[in-house]
Amino acid sequence: MAETFVYDIANSLLGKLASYVYGKASQAYGVYDDLNNFKDTLSIVSGLLLDAEEKKNQQQHALREWLRQIQNICYDAEDILDRFELQDKRKQVVKSSGSIRLKVRRLIFYSNNRFSFRDKMACKIKEIRERLDKVAADGTRFGLATVSVGSELVVQRREMTHSHVDALDVIGRENDKENIMNLLMQPHPQGDGDGNNSLSVIPIMGIGGLGKTTLAKLVFNDKRVDQLFQLKMWVCVSNDFDIRQIIIKIINSASESTPTAAYSLQESINNLDIEQLQSRLRYKLSCQKYLLVIDDIWNDDRAKWLQLKDLLKGGAIGSKIIVTTRTNSIALKMGDVPSYVLKGLSEENCLSLFIKWVFKEGEGEKYPNLIEIGKEIVKKCQGVPLAVRSLGSSLFSNFNVRKWEFVRDSEIWNLEQKEDDILPALKLSYDQMPSYLRHCFAYFSLYPKDYIFFGNSITNVWVALGLVESRNGNENLDIIAREYIDEFHSRSFFQDFVDDGHFVLFKVHDLVHDLALYIAKEECVRTSTVPYSEYTQASEAHVNC
Known part of the structure; x- marks a missing residue:
């Protein structure tokens, strides 16, 4: 998880370096070229980090240490940028306060300090x-290559x-x-008819x-x-909502040919353009009442x-589509009935x-003692x-009773996980988040x-940590942080969620909490000895992050 973090x-950090504010400050203090070179190298390292994500299953201790070094460098760089911002605010206060004589005095003092500050910052930058140049060069030792990306991280695929x-x-x-x-069996909520209905x-x-x-x-x-239904079709979409590929999957699923014929059909339609494909799809669905299952939707582009x-409307009245998704916002965009x-x-x-x-x-009847632990x-x-x-x-x-007790007493994230176990399944949800939510x-x-x-107990932490x-x-920032809460809720990470318009109350699902521990195990450590029942604010936890 460290490479994603x-x-x-x-x-x-790249976003801050690219901002107008930091560009202006770096020019004012004569460190523009140094910061610009740092930004260029960091862009290259970010590409290496994405390759590290794809190679996460092959990680060695040395690679984890390499990631740790990059993280420390980024934190040190953020500290320097924060000092630029603080210095700029001091300058504004000096210019706007006191009498003319006092302003002149302060400006002389500030000007002398300015050169000292510039020299110190130039050395630190x-x-x-x-340090970053050296770490970037070290990345080649792990067989990493720069991955060209847009704004999104390469994610684990289901x-x-x-x-x-x-x-x-x-x-x-x-019952479900x-x-x-x-x-x-129910008609369309707006009444069965042509077109959308x-x-x-x-x-x-x-x-x-x-x-x-x-x-x-x-x-x-x-x-x-x-x-x-006269026709049943099943397609799994997962991460890629590529309309052309989805159409091909639907056509293949609709085919009632023998496996050999279906393979030949797939070979032939793969070469068709989108116009030919949509025509073939409409022909397959024409006048047939069908059920289509679209499994594992992640796309939120309505x-x-x-x-x-629109391409699926060629079927008979009463056709139905079942979609499965982890995200409420996606369900709302796609559904004609409540989720x-x-x-x-x-x-x-x-x-x-379990038994x-x-x-x-x-x-199981031979081991009643194990059944009790199993409960x-x-x-x-x-x-x-x-x-x-x-x-x-x-x-x-x-x-072995001791093995069962170990599983009972361990957090799930401490247990060995295979590819199809719960944490890898949940990590898909984590991978799909925008970076501001992942952090x-x-x-x-x-x-x-x-x-x-309570609504502000975690958002205050996020805002305070920048x-x-x-x-x-x-x-x-408090309003934006509140929007983050809504996004997490939309992704099914919360339970017992209450929002009365003035305050928000919720719990984090236990397995989601396990995932947070797994992701943050090398980043955050809670050392508080306060009993859990006495926790009321984040400040009561002494945190080493």
């Missing part, structure tokens, strides 16, 4: 630039999903399946690992769906969605699922099936689990 710091599911392996989702089936979109929304895809599969494979939806917000499993269902994954059939383990999963499965898999056919996210780790946040920036230089 360092990239965000470097990216934020030169030293930092030399594996493509498919429509098959064994219903016997799914526990506790029968029936609720979605009822939505499929011929097609209805049902969003399924919830945190990563909750089972949105599994629920969609249960519905997709229900025999009643075969009677309701214009792209409307462009795709179906998927909840966690009950503790009883969690325990049944299914940890024991062979009938084996405590599933509580930490907060109803998330993927977490239950991950912990159950880690204990499969292991009957703020780590500071949830400063608070204990089940901490009840993590909240005005977009045009005039916006209130």
Whole structure:
């Protein structure tokens, strides 16, 4: 996680260096060339950091130390920029206060100090630039290459999903399946008709690992769906909302050809241009009542969605689209009905699922002592099936009580994680955040689990640490920080969220808190001895960041 964290710091610093304010200050103090060279080198290093992100699974101790050095250099550079800003404010105060005699006296003193300050800053900037030059050269030792990027970080990609599911392996989702089936049977909320009213979109929304895809599969494979719809299609979009590729996937899914014929079809349509593809898509959907599942949507560009939806209107009245997403704002942009917000499993269902994954059939009855420990383990999963499965898999056919107690007493982020376990699944949500949210996210780790946040308890920390920036230089930072809270809530990271218009109250989901700890474990350390029950403000935690 360190490479992502360092990239965000470097990216934020580049933004400051590029601003008009710092450009003007650096010229006034005669250090423009040094800061400009530093900015150029930092841009190159940022590209190396992105390559480090792609190679994160191959990290060695030396690479982590390299990342740490870059982080320290960025922090030192930020300190220098802050001193420029402070010096500039002092200058403004001197010019605007006191009598003419006092102003002259202060200006003479300030002018003498100005040259001393300039010399000191020039030396410090030169030293930092030399340190960064050396670290940038060291990056080649790890086989890193500069990655050209826009404003977004290269993110972890989720594996493509498919429509098959064994219903016997799914526990506790029968009611959810029936609720979605009822939505499929209902007419369009504005009344079935032509155009926009011929097609209805049902969003399924919830945190990563909750089972949105599994629920969609249960519905997709229900025999009643075969009677309701003439055509069924399943496509997984994930990170890339490329309309051309989505059309190809829909056409391929709609094909009723044999596997060999389907392969030939795919080969032929891959060479078609977008005009030919949309014509082929309309032909496939023409006059057919269809169900389309679009799994794992991350795109929040409504214009792209409307462009795709317009191409999907060729079906018969009553056609339906089910979309799954982790983000409420995306669900609102896509849905024609209120989002179906998927909840966690009950503790009883969690325990049944856990036993299914940890024991062979009938084996659990021999180990009642382990079942009791298992009840405590599933509580930490907060109803998330993927977490239950991950912990159950880690204990499969292991009957050592001490091992079970270790899992029970450890935070999930301390346990070994495979690619399809809960933390990698949640990290997708972290990767997809804009950089300003990623940097703020780590500071949830400063608070204990089940901490009840008042709106300003965490936003005050973000503002004080300089993590909240005005977009045009005039916006209130507290208002922007409050918008960050809304963005996190939209991404399903909070629970028990209350907003009465005057204050906001919420908790961070336990598994999201685990992720924050995992991301910030090398950046933030809480050393307070105050009992968790006495936490009321962030200032009560002594933090080393």
